[in-house]
Amino acid sequence: MILSREHELMRKNFRNFAETEFTTEIQEELDRNGGFNWEVWEKIARYGFAGTKIPVEYGGQGGDYLAYALMNEEFSRVCPVLAIYANTPNSLGGGPLLACGNEEQLKKYLTPAAKGEKHIVFALTEPGAGSDPGSMTTKATPDGDYYILNGRKCFISGAPIADYAIVYARTNPALRGAKGISMFIVDMHLEGVSCGKPEPKMGISGYPTSDIVFDNVRVHKDDLLGPLDRGYAVAMKTLDGGRLGVAAQSLGIAQGALEEAVSYAKERKQFGKPISYNQGVSFMLADMATEIEAARNLIYSAAQAKDSDAKDASIQCSMAKYYASEMANRVCGKAIQIHGGYGFIKEYKVERLYRDARVMTLYEGTSQVQQIVISRSLLK
Amino acid sequence: MRIYVCVKQVPDTSGKVAVNENGTLDRASMATIINPDDMSAMEAALRIKDETGCQVTAVTMGPPPAEGMLRELIAMGADDGVLISGREFGGSDTFATSQIVAGALSHLGVGEEDIIFCGRQAIDGDTAQVGPQIAEKLNLPQVTYAAAIEKDGKVLKVRRLLEDGYMTVEVQTPCLITCVKELNEPRYMTVKGILECYKKPVAVLDFEALKDEPLIDLDTIGLKGSPTNIFRSFTPPQKGAGQMLAGSPQEMVNELAGQLAAKHVI
Incomplete structure (x- = not known):
């Protein structure tokens, strides 16, 4: 796909920023010790990357989905993991607000998130309710001007550092399945809100993930986001954009792994010649590059579909996420194979990319959930 | 108040370096970047803009594709750009270039409160001559090698980075300052800046626009008019590896004196 000169310039800028600021030392430190790097976050915020896709009137940069995809890819x-820092406020954090926040909510919550002054996260998943919203047990009971929130969310990316969370809770126990669920903007500093210990993870260590527990939390009714009892439909709409982001993250990981593999294959000598002279290796590189390019075109096309509000945008996002995340796992596997034993050693970047890639087929809808979404659109 | 920032598109010397038969750089076949010292000059200007809200204009002389560089500088925060471009200007050395740029700046108008920022030198020619020559031709005070700048009204206090120390100089606007990379850390573009950069004005000053400028002598511009002739271009031979001496200071001094005596240096 031929990008506009503006998008080309954005790519150049995202790449320059990432290559300069995301130093190997920072990456390795985050992977080893987890936590959160506030210095990198401060720079991401200063240059407006937390608001790439958020409109200018709410403190963002006014970019489109393609700009957002390019940022995720290049970072x-x-x-x-540092791509996720910039991604969250643009997608799952800011998305539900942008989709159905009123003016007051947008000003109060979206603007500081877009400017990187506050962290806002997305809290849908529960220990017993992942892909199936019907089993959601967190509930919100009306009490005068307030709702009383009780329940537990799990695997919430960014929870330990969050100022606000978009929380899904059952408001109408009489309704079944996805109905009867509402969205709330919850101030994480309210009494009764607590976070679990950050989970040790296989990959993307350095963006903390934990439980959030709500124990009789009083949330003002002004913080009900969108229509009562119909919040889940909005969640699904937000997930489209999030899926595009995950697809672009997968693409970037695969591209990074390919570049590592190419340079290693040219350097590494066995039997008196670089291993890239062996067809067994060079053809693997050809397959990797071809799959990456296919994913890139699928993702950019899905981004443009979102930007033009195309009817099939949602399905395209699912396809992009499904294909790119599976592709990234295949490509990272091959990158390790080309590195041989060295690819198994932590000193080599492909080892980390392989682990980071693994979550891509899991979060924001597993590959199997994407298959359900895609096949249902064919069979309806 | 307006700040002009003179910038140059230079070959990316971290990539492949190609030289023409006549000894000049084969710029067409090399990737380009914005000269690093010029980025510091732009950042210095943008910091003054952040404080005062003044206008910042990026000025360059080069072939038409140099417009892309001006757009990047606008995406960083400059208000507009000026591209000095014409076949007649091609191949100019520093003497010719500074005449043309000075002529263009004079054409645009340098006011009482205005400042011209340049990078110290470009990484392709490494001459550090164009900035000072522009100042001379415009009859403006100049301060070179700026590593820190404080502005107080019309007075600028500039700390110059010299080989053996610092020198602090006060200068009044209008003036020209050349900047070193130690001055600051240039900012990145923003998405918003990029979305707007192609909508902002970039003026092109060609030969027709500048030929009557009194500062430009038409006989001494371009490749033919330039007094500099390149005799030969070559890659200098690599210096041999250094030798580290070990031991106590007395032992190292004895060893060093012995080696220098053996080479008849002392």
Whole structure:
């Protein structure tokens, strides 16, 4: 796909920023010790990357979905976890607000998130309710001007550092399945809100993930986001954009792994010649590059579909996420194979990329959930 | 108040370096970047803009594709750009270039409160001559090698980075300052800046626009008019590896004196 000169310039800028600021030392430190790098976050915020896709009137940069995809791709090419820093306010954090926040909510919550002054996260998943919203047990009971929130969310990316969370809770126990669920903007500093210990993870270590527990939390009714009892439909709409982001992260990871593999294959000599002279190796590189390019075109096309509000945008996002995340796992596997034993050693970047890639087929809808979404659109 | 920032598109010397038969750089076949010292000059200007809200204009002389560089500088925060471009200007050395740029700046108008920022030198020619020559031709005070700048009204206090120390100089606007990379850390573009950069004005000053400028002598511009002739271009031979001496200071001094005596240096 031929990008506009503006998008080309954005790519150049995202790449320059990532290559300069996401140093190997920072990446390795985050992977080893987890936590959160506030210095990188401060720079991401200063240059407006937390608001790439958020309109200018709410403190964002006014970019489109393609700009957002390019940012995720280029940041992930260097460091997937730092891409997530910039991604969250643009997608799952800011998305539900942008989709159905009123003016007051947008000003109060979206603007500081877009400017990187506050962290806002997305809290849908529960220990017993992942892909199936019907089993959601967190509930919100009306009490005068307030709702009383009780329940537990799990695997919430960014929870330990969050100022606000978009929380899904059952408001009408009489309704079944996805109905009867509402969205709330919850101030994480309210009494009764607590976070679990950050989970040790296989990959994307350095963006903390934990439980959030709500124990009789009083949330003002002004913080009900969108229509009562119909919040889940909005969640699904937000997930489209999030899926595009995950697809672009997968693309960046695969591109990064390919570049590592190419340079290693040219350097590494066995039997008196670089291993890239062996067809067994060079054809693997050809397959990797071809799959990456296919994913890139699928993702950019899905981004443009979102930007033009195309009817099939949602399905395209699912396809992009499904294909790109599976592709990234295949490509990272091959990158390790080309590195041989060295690819198994932590000193080599492909080892980390392989682990970081793994979550891509899991979060924001597993590959199997994407298959359900895609096949249902064919069979309806 | 307006700040002009003179910038140059230079070959990316971290990539492949190609030289023409006549010894000049084969710029067409090399990737380009914005000269690093010029980025510091732009950042210095943008910091003054952040404080005062003044206008910042990026000025360059080069072939038409140099417009892309001006757009990037606008995406960083400059208000507009000026591209000095014409076949007649091609191949100019520093003497010719500074005449043309000075002529263009004079054409645009340098006011009482205005400042001209340049990078110290470009990484392709490494001459550090164009900035000072522009100042001379415009009859403006100049301060070179700026590593820190404080502005107080019309007075600028500039700390110059010299080989053996610092020198602090006060200068009044209008003036020209050349900047070193130690001055600051240039900012990145923003998405918003990029979305707007192609909508902002970039003026092109060609030969027709500038030929009557009194500062430009038409006989001494371009490749033919330039007094500099390149005799030969070559890659200098690599210096041999250094030798580290070990031991106590007395032992190292004895060893060093012995080696220098053996080479008849002392």
